[in-house]
Amino acid sequence: MVAAPTAAPHWKCVSFMAYCCKPMLANYRLYRCQFNRGNVRALRRALDTVWDWAQAENPFSGEAIEQV
DSSP, rough: OOOHHHHHHHHHHHHHHHHTTTTTHHHHHHHOOOOOOOOOOHHHHHHHHHHHHHHHOOSSSSSOOOOO
């Protein structure tokens, strides 16, 4: 019998989400330039806040979370 997988800690899930969203910033910047809509700085601040939270929640406080 195979054991059910356990859920990852919240900081790991959030870090993975931020890691996946980071490459989208370049596309959003291009969208902003072409259509003059959106706020790249707001999105960048939101991602920075997510990284800060994930790093604070990381129980391995001596190890930095890799920020791409």
